[in-house]
Amino acid sequence: MAIMDVNDAGAQNHDLVPHKGFKLINGTHDPDDVDQIYDLEIRDSDVFVVTYPKSGTIWMQQILLLLEAKGDLTAISKLSKYSNAELIPWIELMGNRQTFITAPSPRMRVSHLPFQFMPSALSQKKGKVIYVARNPKDVVVSYFYFHKLANMLETPTDFDDFFERFLRGDVFGGSWFQHIKTWYSHKDDMNMLFITYEELIQDLQAAVQRIASFLGKELSAEQLAQVVTHSTFSNMKKIPQANYEQVPGELLSHHQGRFMRKGTVGDWKKHFTVFQSERFDQLFHREMADIPLVFLWDIEDVA
Numbered sequence: 001m002a003i004m005d006v007n008d009a010g011a012q013n014h015d016l017v018p019h020k021g022f023k024l025i026n027g028t029h030d031p032d033d034v035d036q037i038y039d040l041e042i043r044d045s046d047v048f049v050v051t052y053p054k055s056g057t058i059w060m061q062q063i064l065l066l067l068e069a070k071g072d073l074t075a076i077s078k079l080s081k082y083s084n085a086e087l088i089p090w091i092e093l094m095g096n097r098q099t100f101i102t103a104p105s106p107r108m109r110v111s112h113l114p115f116q117f118m119p120s121a122l123s124q125k126k127g128k129v130i131y132v133a134r135n136p137k138d139v140v141v142s143y144f145y146f147h148k149l150a151n152m153l154e155t156p157t158d159f160d161d162f163f164e165r166f167l168r169g170d171v172f173g174g175s176w177f178q179h180i181k182t183w184y185s186h187k188d189d190m191n192m193l194f195i196t197y198e199e200l201i202q203d204l205q206a207a208v209q210r211i212a213s214f215l216g217k218e219l220s221a222e223q224l225a226q227v228v229t230h231s232t233f234s235n236m237k238k239i240p241q242a243n244y245e246q247v248p249g250e251l252l253s254h255h256q257g258r259f260m261r262k263g264t265v266g267d268w269k270k271h272f273t274v275f276q277s278e279r280f281d282q283l284f285h286r287e288m289a290d291i292p293l294v295f296l297w298d299i300e301d302v303a
């Protein structure tokens with residue numbers, strides 16, 4: 001989920017602002033700046049992690065930082081007294097496009113933007129894109145709780161209210177279906193690794209290996225094992241940087257919950273009614289009919 005730069009603590013409870021078929025967060029995103037992302041020059045070493053909110057962005061930030069540091073957690077801790085979001089920032093946050101232009105390589109960024117706003121050079125196979133998808137029922141639940149935590153987003157009345165808003169795409173990120181469909185349909189135009197949150201949950205080591213080889217990182221088995229160790233849910237929970245604990249209270253109401261909340265597959269079962277689940281399934285099948293993607297909806301399905 002996009003948060004502002006920690007040094008830019010001005011925005012609270014602002015509404016979403018419609019912008020070219022998408023919705024930006026007022027005070028967090030500058031529409032003109034977002035428009036200029038499309039024309040950015042891209043280096044072959046650039047890496048963009050693209051996610052719909054609550055799909056494992058912070059997890060991927062942690063893995064990329066660790067791969068860069070060859071598994072050495074202390075090297076990352078030294079790099080920033082803030083959070084993973086300072087080290088691998090959101091390209092769309094106010095002011096971040098400008099710093100991207102002059103940043104040294106490798107430039108690693110995350111984004112929740114839909115395909116149409118992102119640098120067109122990516123579609124000429126410049127740079128690399130890692131798209132992380134998560135089963136959208138768990139996204140709804142995770143996003144619901146995040147709205148309580150995040151002061152720049154309006155707190156929903158209750159889960160049912162948020163469920164409806166999500167189905168309408170009336171949240172930052174817009175329609176989950178549009179987001180994934182547009183990115184997925186362009187995946188062969190780009191150097192893209194498409195990976196799911198559930199794949200990371202099921203076999204983190206295999207996922208880390210895939211990510212490392214996609215990025216051309218050569219790490220020893222021991223270094224890879226360190227990357228895995230420092231990116232498990234239980235270990236990330238203990239790392240303030242990976243929890244965004246340094247993000248000031250004006251932006252995240254830390255007493256309302258934790259960024260690293262449940263970290264599992266199937267939590268939606270504790271929140272959806274049977275009717276909500278059926279409605280969601282119908283919509284999913286209608287929207288995703290032509291997309292050959294299979295999601296894991298419950299970790300128990302693995303057994």
Ligand code: A3P
Binds near residue numbers: 001058141145236
């Ligand atoms: P939950 O709210 O379901 O726990 P994002 O970074 O895109 O906002 O995604 C946040 C979600 O990813 C949260 O989901 C968080 O707990 C989960 N997450 C982050 N790191 C994780 C990890 N190492 N293992 C499992 N889940 C993780």
